[in-house]
Amino acid sequence: MLRDQQTGEVLASIPVEGGGEQLTYSWIHSAEFIPWIEEFTIQKDGSFRLDTIKVAGFGAGIPENKGVTSVKDGMVVMEQLDQVFREIRWIHSQTALTSITVGNTIFITGEDVPHHIPVELTIEGVGTIWPRYPLTK
Numbered sequence: 001m002l003r004d005q006q007t008g009e010v011l012a013s014i015p016v017e018g019g020g021e022q023l024t025y026s027w028i029h030s031a032e033f034i035p036w037i038e039e040f041t042i043q044k045d046g047s048f049r050l051d052t053i054k055v056a057g058f059g060a061g062i063p064e065n066k067g068v069t070s071v072k073d074g075m076v077v078m079e080q081l082d083q084v085f086r087e088i089r090w091i092h093s094q095t096a097l098t099s100i101t102v103g104n105t106i107f108i109t110g111e112d113v114p115h116h117i118p119v120e121l122t123i124e125g126v127g128t129i130w131p132r133y134p135l136t137k
Helices: none
Strands: 002-004 010-012 022-028 035-042 048-055 068-072 075-079 083-085 088-091 097-102 105-109 118-121
Antiparallel strands (some): 022 035, 022 097, 035 048, 048 083, 068 075, 088 118, 097 105
């Protein structure tokens, strides 16, 4: 669920299974004007695990020493990051964000959300209603 951080207003939502789906955040670096792609796995507990970062080069704010680094198809690829986030927060840019996808479905594009507002992406409604215990006599 994408919310305005200041008002709590829901800006966009999409159903997810709550475990194993890939969330891909694609945007253009605001200073270097190069593609930047982050690939997350949605965890069963509703968190996001950052698995991979792909960038077309290096510049301001781009990590230079994360995970296993290689070059694939002209992109610097940082894999095996295993960094977990309960939520993802940013100041939205209609011009920088290309898209956020869940699996093969576009969740939002940059133009779908007002420019320069603080937003927060979370997974809501994940969990069990009661613990499961084996029946004993």
